[in-house]
Amino acid sequence: MSWEYAPAPESRETARLKSSYQMFVDGEFVDGNGGAFKSVNPATEEVLAEVAGADATDVDRAVCAARRAYERVWGPMPGRERAKYVFRIARLIQERARELAVLESLDNGKPIKESRDVDIPLAAAHFFYYAGWADKLEHAGFGSNPRPLGVAGQVIPWNFPLMMAAWKLAPALAAGNTCVLKPAETTPLTALVLAEICQQAGLPPGVVNVLPGGGDTGEAVVAHVDVDKVAFTGSTEVGKAIARQVAGTRKRLTLELGGKAANIVFDDAPIDQAVEGIVNGIYFNQGHVCCAGSRLLVQESIAGDVLSALKDRLQTLRLGDPLDKNTDVGAINSAEQLARIQELTAAGDAEGATRWSPSCQLPDRGYWFPPTLFTGVTQAHRIAREEIFGPVLSVLTFRTPDEAVAKANNTPYGLSAGVWTEKGSRILHVAQRLRAGVVWANTFNRFDPASPFGGYKESGFGREGGRHGLEAYLAH
Amino acid sequence: MRTDRRAERVDVRKTYKLYVGGAFPRSESGRSYPISTPRGRFLANAARGSRKDARDAVVAARKALAGWSGATAYNRGQVLYRVAEMLEGRRDQFVAEVVDSEGTTARRAESTVDAAIDRWVWYAGWTDKIAQVAGGTNPVAGPYFDFSIPEPTGVVAILAPQESSLLGLVSVVAPVIAGGNTSVVVASEDRPLPAISLAEVLATSDLPGGVVNLLTGATAEIAPWLASHMDIGGIDLCGASAGQRVELERLAAGTVKRVARAPESTPDWSADPGTGRLRRFLETKTVWHPIGI
Structure with missing residues (x-):
């Protein structure tokens, strides 16, 4: 079909x-x-x-x-x-x-x-x-x-x-x-x-x-x-x-x-929902979001499963004409921003991370960048430290909740963070320790005029x- | 009229030192400076804190932050109330020190010390109430439970008021630690002695070491290191000189510090403090979770 x-x-x-x-x-x-x-x-x-x-x-x-x-x-x-x-x-x-x-x-x-x-x-x-x-x-x-x-x-x-x-x-x-x-x-x-x-x-x-x-x-x-x-x-x-x-x-x-939000996925998280949250977290608005979940912190034991589900999902994203009602990923806002995304992703390659993008045809004219993720990212890499402001996800892993929190907080930024787990007490434990103004638990990138937002x-x-x-x- | 001078007891004077990480070290620089009454009578030598002392104090404050900010609000309230109890017990000593430091009358010093004690009581009561007043649930248009809570900024530097050696000091320090922050305080440069005595009170009030760190010395010398320090989240410029305020605010911008500007005129520290200073170094955290089955 x-x-x-x-x-x-x-x-x-x-x-x-x-x-x-x-x-x-x-x-x-x-x-x-x-x-x-x-x-x-x-x-x-x-x-x-x-x-x-x-x-x-x-x-x-x-x-x-x-x-x-x-x-x-x-x-x-x-x-x-x-x-x-x-x-x-x-x-x-x-x-x-x-x-x-x-x-x-x-x-x-x-x-x-x-x-x-x-x-x-x-x-x-x-x-x-x-x-x-x-x-x-x-x-x-x-x-x-x-x-x-x-x-x-x-x-x-x-x-x-x-x-x-x-x-x-x-x-x-x-x-x-x-x-x-x-x-x-x-x-x-x-x-x-x-x-x-x-x-x-x-x-x-x-x-x-x-x-x-x-x-x-x-x-x-x-x-x-x-x-x-x-x-x-x-x-x-x-x-x-x-x-x-x-x-x-x-x-x-x-x-x-700016921000460099961590999106933390624990091993008991519902993977399909988490994958939707990861996608929404970093590819929403082409990643031109200050609170984007640009660092995926996934528990080591499920990293393989999450990554393969994530890649499958990214393969279905439709990139192209912003005015088309079926389009998921639009254009990068300017040539200048595109150049910055290209520079930082090139640094990701040069520093040893592994780049992956779904196969997708970029239009001939305009400013475009495919949804991209990097694996093998360390905390020292520029793509893990600097705000890219584009559709680029850096994937890191952790073993314990303490390690997840320490890595999430290891940034001068503190705008937002995400936590994915089925365990309520763990959500509150981690949310309490994250130094971020907005914590999305089992969701991401939600906004409302009644809800305070800031860093x-x-x-x-x-x-x-x-x-x-x-x-x-x-x-x- | 004394006839036998040899029998008169010589008093034991106090050495005024810094208060860092719960201990009372001298300045690592080995420097001190003389402190006198406003009329020029010598009172004591105070330690002249250095850049290194300031950095040590920040390390101590950072180390204490997890414990203090993670303590229950009830516990923090009890500790702050304990400070008031300890201060009350040493009321006469503080009256004498305020008289010496500020050159005021004993009667005025008494009301100042009373107000300082009462201020600790005021903030002791706030520790477990501010979250309900400053936070709450947010009625978002969707199936989400969404709430906001105030959290401490982190390590806060405080340049204490230069004039009001005790009440002014308490009025700027108590709200910062009531909110769960830890602090590095630079005492009034010319009137630091009540501050060091207050540190003795803090040290015996179950306040964990490092929650308040107190430096004496030249404000203008120490302040820039604090204003630019990367591990400090906010700075109160209350005691900064008019000539240095702009420089300090600019330095603070380098790490997006929360800045409480110096008041334009000397505040009336005896006035109702409200919640302004309590809120000044609090962040708002908003947490979302879906509602569903």
Whole structure:
């Protein structure tokens, strides 16, 4: 029996792609002074649109608008009224969900089933969740008089463009702050549609400003003297630079940085479920996930069985057109990221690990990397220490629970971890000892607006999601 | 009027040393510096801690972390309450030392020492409550049991306030260890004697060695080594000089340390402490598990 799939692409018309996008400042779409740049479809290398880039003067304009909006409108507004604006945004995202999903897949390269079923619904849910907090802040456990901080400068990455925008904007707005958001250079489009949604919601001008641009733009947002709060999601390297930059200022800071999560599989784990979790852990979103389970720690006695089941499963993954509803693995987001993945995997080969990928045809154009795993990895290998941010799994083994915990914690990162075992007491024992902000037990890569997310150690500080996520945007 | 000077008893004075890993060593550097009252009367020589002392203290704090953070919250509460008991028993000694160190009146020193004792009681009671206040279950939209709990950051460096030699010190140290962290504390540079006496109290309060390590000496000399140390998870810059705060915060950024910035003005340490300092060096861990049969 043949298991060929007919192509089942989403129509790209749904994305309502425009040839050019402007930046969003003080309630209006305007041209920037930073020079336009192109956003590219990483699956085809075709130019999707020209996007207005922001320079320091645009940042200044946006911050001033945000300050005005904070002082005159958004800050003084009763929480119950603010809430309704945020609820409106949630609803508008739901109404335009398919458009946003297709646009996200075009701009980012991720499979449509992920943008449609994960990114966009979670973005809407995040606004819906935090909207409800806006008039209940004094019940959030941060004192009887929680106050907004003022203007929040927010810089987000390209791996979950709209969802990261939601994670940043929703709690900030609910708490009464105004925002200057800088989306990633390679994925600015959905954030700009979100800006349009803010307009449709009737959000007062200046409350949300969206400034596309590169690293310089982000730096200008972080550096602006009238920004009260900096929130950043991205690499640990940039996070450290930002922490240095805000040193000595009054700015409050939260950082959500890199990871090198261990996914620990004990010998009593249900292997088929664990394999699904391993696959979801590292190949979800092409491994462009800060909390990806990039180090598989499998108990030695079952390593052979797990690996052979894992390889069988990887053989069934479908790589290709991100807009095809049957696609499991999409494109790498940029040529730059692809080069980094290639460099690190080459280091894996050079350092003596053994590479394996399922046989799969990579498209001729675009940025692609097959799902890959390395066996024979030691803790000293670069592929076991550095964040690859790609579909590359490093497999290590252990014999005892203590060894598993020691190896899992042997990293400067501490964002997430996974544990697979049927034994409840062992789950709690191991979860307690893992130095990681999120521990998924018998599951992996689950996210929810009600659930705090964020790192230990060099994976950053502060939490996004849940009651905890409000703290980043409140003075108390 | 004394007639026979030879019969007068000569008092036995205390040598003030560091407190590292539960022991009281001198500085490995062999250095000391004179401590005087604000009016200039010589009180004692204090050890002038070095980079090596700071590193030893971090090693001791790291070694103590598993035991202290793994102890039950009930147990930690009892130990902290025991500190209050011990301090109460030596109240007069601390009143005298605060008078000497801060140049204040005996009456004000008494209320300061009382407040310091009460602060230990406050935090003793928090050890087994903060997890319920700061954590909880998360109602996620799916068949998962999901909960969040606060956990200690790890080894925390504390630059104690320069002015308030006892109450300020207790106010910054107690919340850090109440949360299960271990600490390396740099005492007030000019007023370190109550801190060393407090270390004696800690050493006799069933607080495991290494949970609090206390260094005396030049804050500006020791602080950069702590701010950049890779095995320290957080730093409280309370006692850093205005001129050094930016440098220390930048150094701390190198390992993404949690930084408590120095207050803009001298805090009123007698005010209700709230839970801010207790939460400052806690991480939130979220655990997910599917629900099913």
